[in-house]
Amino acid sequence: MIELIKNKLKLEIEEKLHAKFSEKISIVVEKPKNPKLGDISIPVFSVVKTVRRPLPEVVDIVVELVKASKYQKYFSEVKKVSGFVNIVLNRIEFGKAVINEFSNSEDFGRNDIGVGKTIVIDYSSPNIAKPFSVGHLRSTVIGHSLGNIFEKLNYKVVRINHLGDFGTQFGKIIYAYLNYGDIEKVNKNPIDELVKLYVKFHKLAKEDSSIEEKAREIFKELEQKNPKYVKLWEHFREVSLKQYMKVYDMLNVKFDSYDGEAFYNDKMDKIVKELHDKDLLKKDQGAMIVDLGDEFPPALIQKRDGSTLYITRDLAALFYRKNTYDFDEVLYVVGNEQKLHFAQLKEVVKKMGYDYYKDIHHINFGLVMQNGKKMSTREGKIIKLIDVLNEASKLSLEYINEKNPQLENKEEIAKKVGISAIIFNDLKNYRANDIEFNLKDMVNFVGQTGPYLQYTSVRISSILHDNQIDEDSIDYNYYTNDYSYELIKTIDEYEEVLLKAKADYSPSVLAKYLLTLASYFNSYYSQEKVMVEDLIERNSKLYLISIVRYILDDGMRLLGMQIIKKM
Numbered sequence: 001m002i003e004l005i006k007n008k009l010k011l012e013i014e015e016k017l018h019a020k021f022s023e024k025i026s027i028v029v030e031k032p033k034n035p036k037l038g039d040i041s042i043p044v045f046s047v048v049k050t051v052r053r054p055l056p057e058v059v060d061i062v063v064e065l066v067k068a069s070k071y072q073k074y075f076s077e078v079k080k081v082s083g084f085v086n087i088v089l090n091r092i093e094f095g096k097a098v099i100n101e102f103s104n105s106e107d108f109g110r111n112d113i114g115v116g117k118t119i120v121i122d123y124s125s126p127n128i129a130k131p132f133s134v135g136h137l138r139s140t141v142i143g144h145s146l147g148n149i150f151e152k153l154n155y156k157v158v159r160i161n162h163l164g165d166f167g168t169q170f171g172k173i174i175y176a177y178l179n180y181g182d183i184e185k186v187n188k189n190p191i192d193e194l195v196k197l198y199v200k201f202h203k204l205a206k207e208d209s210s211i212e213e214k215a216r217e218i219f220k221e222l223e224q225k226n227p228k229y230v231k232l233w234e235h236f237r238e239v240s241l242k243q244y245m246k247v248y249d250m251l252n253v254k255f256d257s258y259d260g261e262a263f264y265n266d267k268m269d270k271i272v273k274e275l276h277d278k279d280l281l282k283k284d285q286g287a288m289i290v291d292l293g294d295e296f297p298p299a300l301i302q303k304r305d306g307s308t309l310y311i312t313r314d315l316a317a318l319f320y321r322k323n324t325y326d327f328d329e330v331l332y333v334v335g336n337e338q339k340l341h342f343a344q345l346k347e348v349v350k351k352m353g354y355d356y357y358k359d360i361h362h363i364n365f366g367l368v369m370q371n372g373k374k375m376s377t378r379e380g381k382i383i384k385l386i387d388v389l390n391e392a393s394k395l396s397l398e399y400i401n402e403k404n405p406q407l408e409n410k411e412e413i414a415k416k417v418g419i420s421a422i423i424f425n426d427l428k429n430y431r432a433n434d435i436e437f438n439l440k441d442m443v444n445f446v447g448q449t450g451p452y453l454q455y456t457s458v459r460i461s462s463i464l465h466d467n468q469i470d471e472d473s474i475d476y477n478y479y480t481n482d483y484s485y486e487l488i489k490t491i492d493e494y495e496e497v498l499l500k501a502k503a504d505y506s507p508s509v510l511a512k513y514l515l516t517l518a519s520y521f522n523s524y525y526s527q528e529k530v531m532v533e534d535l536i537e538r539n540s541k542l543y544l545i546s547i548v549r550y551i552l553d554d555g556m557r558l559l560g561m562q563i564i565k566k567m
């Protein structure tokens with residue numbers, strides 16, 4: 001509501017100033033730096049400059065214009081604060097408008113910005129036969145949440161898991177498997193076993209380098225679709241994916257497509273040909289490159305032996321996605337370390353003459369740190385994600401046992417709390433920054449944590465209990481004290497927050513907002529008696545906190561967290 005008022009007021013005042021001074025004048029209508037000075041602020045210096053009149057005169061003119069505005073019923077005071085005109089909102093009228101907006105909307109916070117637009121999000125994308133890393137977890141959590149936020153804003157979202165299911169390592173794994181592998185073991189513990197085979201291969205290759213050549217041969221035949229190798233590759237892919245699915249199920253994450261790098265195997269010749277026809281390919285010591293000038297190192301498209309590279313497959317994937325989904329934007333949720341790769345990808349597409357290189361966005365993110373060190377191994381052993389998720393559930397259960405040992409289904413709830421805690425810990429920071437991973441801190445019910453949000457929602461539910469709320473008997477006078485007004489203003493910001501999270505491609509905007517909302521609620525509840533005798537008063541207050549719960553739950557859902565009824 002306040003955004004609407006600000007935008008409309010801006011246009012209205014600009015128009016009237018234009019009429020008065022016959023000069024095009026642009027003003028800003030903003031939030032005062034100091035909230036004590038009002039809710040809306042209009043600096044007039046720029047107007048003074050344009051119309052060349054003394055400041056006090058211009059301030060008076062703007063004050064009069066604001067007072068005569070179509071929106072004046074929302075203003076209780078219009079003040080001059082040196083070079084600014086500040087507005088204090090009428091809390092009753094404003095509260096009424098915000099509450100009405102909530103009551104009249106099926107899906108509060110939704111916005112039409114995405115109608116008719118398609119966004120492709122490439123995220124998670126682990127590498128078959130390699131462990132699912134904490135980096136892949138970050139990609140999964142960030143990408144999933146962005147997808148939800150875009151959907152809420154009415155975009156059509158296509159979620160793609162661009163599996164790393166191709167590359168020379170498969171030649172090595174197949175060689176090692178054929179010589180030392182055991183199908184039972186692979187089926188039982190696919191990733192572990194495949195990693196073991198890979199490691200074994202390298203050990204053996206140190207003693208006998210001729211097996212490198214054999215592995216290369218196998219990979220070549222795999223590319224040429226030797227049915228025996230294709231069958232093995234398919235099997236390894238399938239069992240690995242099944243293992244990843246367990247993680248996705250725990251996180252409640254789904255994809256529209258699992259077509260990874262291998263899918264583009266037969267779609268690359270076309271790209272190479274097009275690059276050649278556009279005179280972009282250059283031979284460099286037998287390899288094929290695209291020269292990207294001084295700014296970036298050249299993009300290596302084809303190796304000397306004719307095999308293609310990661311970027312070649314990404315080019316093929318990009319064109320395929322453009323043709324298939326006709327996206328408006330494509331997001332790649334991948335760590336900071338691939339910055340150069342995506343910059344090069346974009347540059348090649350630009351050189352090819354496709355204007356939509358502008359719609360390619362690398363949604364980069366930082367490392368996961370533990371005690372100041374990059375987290376990826378523990379005492380030399382690779383950390384298994386599933387173990388981390390289980391550990392979080394276990395710790396949550398300990399907290400629950402401390403706080404509420406009688407809780408029914410507590411194992412089930414602890415799982416939801418633990419996993420959501422990890423998700424929230426990731427998303428509360430701006431994604432490009434490194435994050436600290438401390439399970440004990442993140443599963444705590446107090447502090448800036450996921451459980452704190454879940455707990456606040458549960459607390460509101462228990463207050464609401466089975467009280468019926470009548471939306472038609474609200475007395476807006478109960479929304480005017482400072483604690484209530486803080487809540488009303490924060491409720492009003494929800495849609496703006498989602499738009500901002502979208503614009504920054506960062507769920508942290510939403511995560512931080514939910515923390516603010518929860519803490520305003522908690523101060524409100526410590527100050528206000530809600531369950532009072534007076535039915536209208538009680539009803540009005542219950543309605544207000546039910547809106548807070550709605551937003552908390554909706555926001556947590558968008559972050560990919562689980563909503564809990566009791567805890």
Ligand code: ARG
Pocket residue numbers: 122125126127162163164314317332334
């Ligand atoms: N599999 C890659 C990795 O783990 C990430 C793939 C990201 N997506 C892409 N289209 N390149 O590093």
